[in-house]
Amino acid sequence: MTKILVLNGPNLNMLGTRQPEIYGHTNLQDIETKCKAIAHELKFGLTFAQSNYEGELVGLIQKATNQYDGIIINAGGYSHTSVALRDALALYSGRVIEVHISNIYNREEFRHTSMLSSISDGVIVGLGPLSYILAIRALSELFRVTSENN
Numbered sequence: 001m002t003k004i005l006v007l008n009g010p011n012l013n014m015l016g017t018r019q020p021e022i023y024g025h026t027n028l029q030d031i032e033t034k035c036k037a038i039a040h041e042l043k044f045g046l047t048f049a050q051s052n053y054e055g056e057l058v059g060l061i062q063k064a065t066n067q068y069d070g071i072i073i074n075a076g077g078y079s080h081t082s083v084a085l086r087d088a089l090a091l092y093s094g095r096v097i098e099v100h101i102s103n104i105y106n107r108e109e110f111r112h113t114s115m116l117s118s119i120s121d122g123v124i125v126g127l128g129p130l131s132y133i134l135a136i137r138a139l140s141e142l143f144r145v146t147s148e149n150n
Contacts, residue, residue: 003045009076061088
């Protein structure tokens with residue numbers, strides 16, 4: 001069974017109440033429920049995790065190599081600052097999709113650069129919680145194309 005790890009960084013546990021004018025009213029639990037439904041439809045295993053701690057996220061990525069075929073990551077503010085997350089993802093052998101709920105290019109200048117984008121297979125930004133669903137579907141297509149080409 002194909003397995004996906006969805007990682008969420010700092011402050012994403014506050015979705016639904018944190019700056020709803022930017023992030024909307026959907027909370028992280030609702031996003032997880034929708035992601036699990038799509039994963040079930042695609043016959044994927046899916047694990048959802050959130051941490052406010054950079055080192056914990058790095059540890060989860062390091063453990064993922066032998067356990068997961070793909071990672072979807074919304075690293076929150078760490079996307080723009082964390083060389084450690086970038087290095088961990090660069091070592092990961094599976095597919096990586098970076099997601100952002102808000103359009104980082106419509107926001108403060110410092111959010112326009114992601115440390116993770118250059119080592120990700122794809123980046124989805126600005127589509128709210130739908131970003132996660134699209135990332136799962138994108139991984140599904142990437143796995144299908146890879147399987148057909150082997």
